[in-house]
Amino acid sequence: MKIIAIYSSKGGVGKTATAVNLAYSSSRSGRRTLLCDMDPQGAAGYYYRIRPKESFNRKQFLKGDLAPFIRGTDFENLDLLPTHFSFRNLDIALDGRGGATSEFKKIFACVKDEYDVLILDCPPNMTLLSENIIMAADLVVTPIIPTTLSILSFAQLIKLADKLEVNRKKLAAFFSMVDRRKNMHSDTIAKFGKKKIFLASEIPSLADVEKMGLYRQPVAVTAPTSAAAIAYEQLWLEVWRKGSQL
Amino acid sequence: MQITGVEFLEKMKESSRTYTLSGQMEVLVLLSGLSAKYTLQEDSATVSSLCYLDTFDWRLYDKGFICLRLGEKGYVLTDFSGEFRAQAEGPVSEKLSAQDFTGGVLGEKLCLLAGIRALLPLVDIVRQSQSFQLVNRDQKIVLSGSLERNQLLIQGGEPIDLGGALQIQGVRGYDKILTKVADLVQSRGGKTGYSEERILSLALVASGRKPLEYRSQFSIILDPTESVVQAAQKIFLQLLEGMERNIPGILEDIDSEFLHDFRVALRRTRALLGSMKKRLPVADVGRFQQGLQKIGLVTGPVRDLDVYLLKKDAFHSLLPEGLQEGLSVFLKDLARQRVKERQRLKKAFRSKSFQQYLTQWRGYVENSLLSSAMASGHKPCKKVAVKAIRKRLQRIMKDGALIGPQSPDTDLHHLRIQGKKLRYLLEFYRSLFPESEMDVLVKALKKLQDNLGSFNDLSVQQKMLAQYQNGLAGGEPQKVVPVAAALGGLITHLHEEQASVRQKFEQTFVQFTSAENRNLLDLLF
Numbered sequence: 001m002k003i004i005a006i007y008s009s010k011g012g013v014g015k016t017a018t019a020v021n022l023a024y025s026s027s028r029s030g031r032r033t034l035l036c037d038m039d040p041q042g043a044a045g046y047y048y049r050i051r052p053k054e055s056f057n058r059k060q061f062l063k064g065d066l067a068p069f070i071r072g073t074d075f076e077n078l079d080l081l082p083t084h085f086s087f088r089n090l091d092i093a094l095d096g097r098g099g100a101t102s103e104f105k106k107i108f109a110c111v112k113d114e115y116d117v118l119i120l121d122c123p124p125n126m127t128l129l130s131e132n133i134i135m136a137a138d139l140v141v142t143p144i145i146p147t148t149l150s151i152l153s154f155a156q157l158i159k160l161a162d163k164l165e166v167n168r169k170k171l172a173a174f175f176s177m178v179d180r181r182k183n184m185h186s187d188t189i190a191k192f193g194k195k196k197i198f199l200a201s202e203i204p205s206l207a208d209v210e211k212m213g214l215y216r217q218p219v220a221v222t223a224p225t226s227a228a229a230i231a232y233e234q235l236w237l238e239v240w241r242k243g244s245q246l
Numbered sequence: 247m248q249i250t251g252v253e254f255l256e257k258m259k260e261s262s263r264t265y266t267l268s269g270q271m272e273v274l275v276l277l278s279g280l281s282a283k284y285t286l287q288e289d290s291a292t293v294s295s296l297c298y299l300d301t302f303d304w305r306l307y308d309k310g311f312i313c314l315r316l317g318e319k320g321y322v323l324t325d326f327s328g329e330f331r332a333q334a335e336g337p338v339s340e341k342l343s344a345q346d347f348t349g350g351v352l353g354e355k356l357c358l359l360a361g362i363r364a365l366l367p368l369v370d371i372v373r374q375s376q377s378f379q380l381v382n383r384d385q386k387i388v389l390s391g392s393l394e395r396n397q398l399l400i401q402g403g404e405p406i407d408l409g410g411a412l413q414i415q416g417v418r419g420y421d422k423i424l425t426k427v428a429d430l431v432q433s434r435g436g437k438t439g440y441s442e443e444r445i446l447s448l449a450l451v452a453s454g455r456k457p458l459e460y461r462s463q464f465s466i467i468l469d470p471t472e473s474v475v476q477a478a479q480k481i482f483l484q485l486l487e488g489m490e491r492n493i494p495g496i497l498e499d500i501d502s503e504f505l506h507d508f509r510v511a512l513r514r515t516r517a518l519l520g521s522m523k524k525r526l527p528v529a530d531v532g533r534f535q536q537g538l539q540k541i542g543l544v545t546g547p548v549r550d551l552d553v554y555l556l557k558k559d560a561f562h563s564l565l566p567e568g569l570q571e572g573l574s575v576f577l578k579d580l581a582r583q584r585v586k587e588r589q590r591l592k593k594a595f596r597s598k599s600f601q602q603y604l605t606q607w608r609g610y611v612e613n614s615l616l617s618s619a620m621a622s623g624h625k626p627c628k629k630v631a632v633k634a635i636r637k638r639l640q641r642i643m644k645d646g647a648l649i650g651p652q653s654p655d656t657d658l659h660h661l662r663i664q665g666k667k668l669r670y671l672l673e674f675y676r677s678l679f680p681e682s683e684m685d686v687l688v689k690a691l692k693k694l695q696d697n698l699g700s701f702n703d704l705s706v707q708q709k710m711l712a713q714y715q716n717g718l719a720g721g722e723p724q725k726v727v728p729v730a731a732a733l734g735g736l737i738t739h740l741h742e743e744q745a746s747v748r749q750k751f752e753q754t755f756v757q758f759t760s761a762e763n764r765n766l767l768d769l770l771f
Contacts, residue, residue: 049385049386050384050386050419071417071419071420072417079418079419
């Protein structure tokens with residue numbers, strides 16, 4: 001099972017949209033896929049119309065007791081582990097367990113035979129939780145809005161990876177919510193896009209992606225031939241190629 | 247308790263359930279009474295026409311398989327539960343055999359099951375499928391399913407309802423609704439499980455047929471105390487029915503096995519009648535033997551040609567590239583001859599005298615056989631069987647032991663006839679003896695017969711090919727030389743094969759007369 005974390009310390013960069021659409025592409029390619037919603041706001045679950053079971057909370061998650069709480073989406077090969085409000089304190093709980101950074105690896109081991117791909121939709125912060133996610137993931141994919149500030153926060157992630165002695169090849173970034181009409185966007189992409197850590201695919205800022213909240217479905221379901229759907233499909237192919245090479 | 251992934255997969259499988267429904271039901275009716283939290287969404291119904299297929303002797307059904315044609319050329323092989331084993335597109339033609347499926351899993355499986363027999367339509371049904379989903383208040387699918395209804399189509403009549411099936415599939419993490427729906431369906435008469443075989447059987451019964459109504463294999467149950475003529479009457483009638491059932495298939499030339507089965511039944515009849523010489527008036531036996539012999543003669547040529555034509559591929563594989571064309575010319579000529587011989591056979595079968603003969607024979611067996619039997623015909627059949635089998639066995643043991651490497655071919659030929667007669671006896675009277683012991687014995691005899699049969703077939707074939715070769719003399723050299731060369735090649739191969747079969751005879755015979763088999767024979771007879 002390949003673990004792919006969609007992570008950024010910044011909010012509002014299109015993480016959940018990426019996780020939701022990549023998970024769908026992965027399942028369509030025939031891989032048994034689990035989308036794990038780590039963000040207590042529960043947007044990934046919302047897009048797939050799935051609420052957590054009442055008995056689920058942080059405690060069960062940390063015990064690695066995931067299977068009974070996984071729920072099937074409306075699509076073949078795609079399941080979802082919903083988040084829970086109590087996940088907002090996951091980093092504190094992890095700290096209480098001695099601050100180890102390898103806890104998540106152990107937790108996700110219990111579903112490794114059942115799925116080919118695990119996609120993590122991560123909350124926007126840089127805490128012990130983030131460290132656990134980086135350690136557990138085979139590939140950390142970061143959406144970056146092409147602005148200077150976003151680039152700066154991505155530099156912080158690289159620093160964190162170095163501190164954790166994680167192979168930098170495990171990190172990948174792509175430009176998200178791109179609006180080519182903005183000079184700032186074009187300039188930033190021109191300046192950084194060639195760097196090896198950046199994937200070639202980019203996700204434009206498109207109304208179809210925003211409408212996901214309305215239809216509560218992956219873009220490729222609502223608008224299969226739309227530019228957004230094609231862009232996410234491309235991104236998935238690139239992510240999978242990179243992930244499977246590691 | 248932590249549930250591991252594998253256990254969960256098992257649970258997933260459990261989340262699909264199937265029910266058999268007898269009445270006509272709507273999904274809406276079936277699922278009425280569920281909480282208002284759930285909404286039913288129905289897809290548009292699909293209607294497909296299906297045709298069940300099997301060979302004349304039910305080879306698929308016999309092995310637990312069902313072949314369906316969907317629409318014009320979709321073919322599916324399922325087991326009795328309806329689980330798909332293979333599917334593929336096939337030919338549109340009405341006349342169909344496994345060989346028409348070129349390659350693929352379906353073609354291979356059908357070849358193994360049906361062999362050279364044609365796949366015939368059994369019954370036509372119409373299957374209506376309705377897919378549906380239950381969604382919760384978030385419009386999330388929490389259960390999906392499909393309802394199926396089957397109707398038998400009858401020419402010129404109202405379709406007959408064959409009941410239906412409901413399949414429901416739970417969604418992981420939404421177990422409660424699955425249980426709820428399952429309980430609901432069961433409370434409304436749904437029976438757990440689905441069987442394609444059940445639909446087929448119902449359709450067959452409704453159209454006045456039943457599975458396995460014809461078998462190539464001869465099998466009859468006799469009472470040990472009934473007289474030998476009573477037993478013979480039963481056997482004759484079963485054999486006659488077998489012959490009659492095969493006649494339409496022979497006339498239509500559906501596949502070569504109709505004629506083969508017909509001739510096997512004919513030979514068995516002749517063998518049994520021949521053994522009745524001291525039990526029935528000589529005049530009766532003679533009169534009917536003559537008729538049977540005539541039928542044998544009229545059907546022989548087509549069967550002989552079938553044997554060569556069935557070996558077409560085998561013959562081709564024996565010869566090098568350079569001789570292939572000559573062989574093709576030869577086989578094409580045989581096919582032409584077969585057309586002619588078939589005309590003759592059809593004419594004979596449609597003749598008044600043939601029809602009359604069958605009617606007279608049936609009349610004799612049904613009405614006069616018992617009353618005209620002589621004293622020895624009233625002996626109990628088991629006693630007669632034991633004596634006849636023992637006598638035949640002793641002959642075979644004695645004659646076979648005398649055959650050495652230098653013995654003439656005719657000795658083997660005679661032994662083959664003895665073996666055949668014994669085989670018929672064992673088949674007729676099989677039910678009078680313990681089953682497992684008879685199985686062992688018949689198997690052992692079959693091995694010996696296979697050896698002797700191959701030896702004889704190879705000898706007959708060589709003779710036929712040589713005769714044909716001689717007939718070519720005087721023809722245009724350009725035309726006849728390639729054919730003669732091909733035949734020469736075949737004869738050489740067949741000769742070599744015959745020599746190797748001959749070599750194996752001694753060993754085969756020793757195996758047949760093993761101490762174990764001898765003990766078994768002493769015990770039985």
